[in-house]
Amino acid sequence: MPRVIPCGDEPALQLGDVIAALNNERFEPADEDSFAAAGRLLKGLAANRSFLADIAVAELKDRCGRQAKENLYSSQVIMLHRASEKYFIRANFWPSPQDSVFKASGNSPFFYHVPHDHNFSFLTVGYLGSGYWSEYYEYDYEKVVGLPGEKVDLRFIEKSRLEQGKVMLYRAHKDVHNQLPADEMSVSINIMEASPRLPFLSQYRFDPAKCEIAGILTRSSSEALLALAANHEGGNARDLVEDFAARHPCDRLRFAALRELASARGSVDESLSVLAKGAASPNALVAGLARQEAARLQANRSWIERT
Numbered sequence: 068m069p070r071v072i073p074c075g076d077e078p079a080l081q082l083g084d085v086i087a088a089l090n091n092e093r094f095e096p097a098d099e100d101s102f103a104a105a106g107r108l109l110k111g112l113a114a115n116r117s118f119l120a121d122i123a124v125a126e127l128k129d130r131c132g133r134q135a136k137e138n139l140y141s142s143q144v145i146m147l148h149r150a151s152e153k154y155f156i157r158a159n160f161w162p163s164p165q166d167s168v169f170k171a172s173g174n175s176p177f178f179y180h181v182p183h184d185h186n187f188s189f190l191t192v193g194y195l196g197s198g199y200w201s202e203y204y205e206y207d208y209e210k211v212v213g214l215p216g217e218k219v220d221l222r223f224i225e226k227s228r229l230e231q232g233k234v235m236l237y238r239a240h241k242d243v244h245n246q247l248p249a250d251e252m253s254v255s256i257n258i259m260e261a262s263p264r265l266p267f268l269s270q271y272r273f274d275p276a277k278c279e280i281a282g283i284l285t286r287s288s289s290e291a292l293l294a295l296a297a298n299h300e301g302g303n304a305r306d307l308v309e310d311f312a313a314r315h316p317c318d319r320l321r322f323a324a325l326r327e328l329a330s331a332r333g334s335v336d337e338s339l340s341v342l343a344k345g346a347a348s349p350n351a352l353v354a355g356l357a358r359q360e361a362a363r364l365q366a367n368r369s370w371i372e373r374t
């Protein structure tokens with residue numbers, strides 16, 4: 068489970084103090100111990116009981132202009148600081164089933180009941196309320212290929228919640244949680260690892276009952292653009308997609324390019340012949356995903372050929 072960072076009663080810090088300390092060159096979120104050492108800063112920020120409300124009011128006065136520019140998340144999140152390639156700071160709201168926003172929206176906007184790992188590390192502190200619950204697991208990232216349906220040695224650790232003042236470090240590609248609704252409206256604050264490499268690292272959804280990878284959650288904008296490029300009128304962009312399929316350093320992207328090349332072909336048999344090249348790849352993820360895509364096409368052949 069995430070590493071619980073023992074912190075005493077830290078003096079209250081301003082957000083600017085935390086940012087100044089994190090901007091120190093020695094802070095390296097990709098290094099577990101360096102990231103864990105920043106736990107005291109987050110605990111100090113959580114001891115400041117007014118800064119978040121002040122920011123929320125300031126945002127409302129500004130018609131949430133900064134959120135519109137910097138916040139890629141839903142309204143569950145307030146982006147507090149994003150100025151570095153190394154990290155950003157956000158606040159998250161975790162409603163309980165009794166809260167009107169939960170009744171209106173259901174589980175999905177809050178990622179409840181979606182067991183998953185993370186392709187980044189992050190520090191979190193419970194800021195308000197009794198905190199969201201999680202069933203925690205661990206697994207060995209190095210031992211999985213990353214295929215949907217693949218068996219994983221998922222080890223249950225415990226069920227606990229992020230209580231006010233508790234600081235935890237979620238470790239990338241190691242800690243898995245099935246996040247469950249809080250018993251009352253709760254707020255957490257995160258320091259998130261940021262890096263241009265993250266879109267190329269896979270985040271998984273798991274099925275703990277079957278001990279399987281249920282799916283790959285990571286989607287990069289490149290994958291959507293590959294679909295457009297492969298189908299570009301006249302094929303003018305197809306050489307780029309072919310280059311991605313042959314040489315992109317990320318195996319998930321290589322498969323995405325191959326899938327779009329297959330999809331752009333005129334018949335199921337032509338698509339299958341493109342996927343057959345992928346299935347022969349020495350890379351286990353590309354080969355496995357190509358086989359799964361070929362099986363999906365075969366299973367849906369009659370429907371595809373009718374339309």
Ligand SMILES: [Fe+2]
Nearest residue numbers: 183185244246
């Ligand atoms: Fe999560």
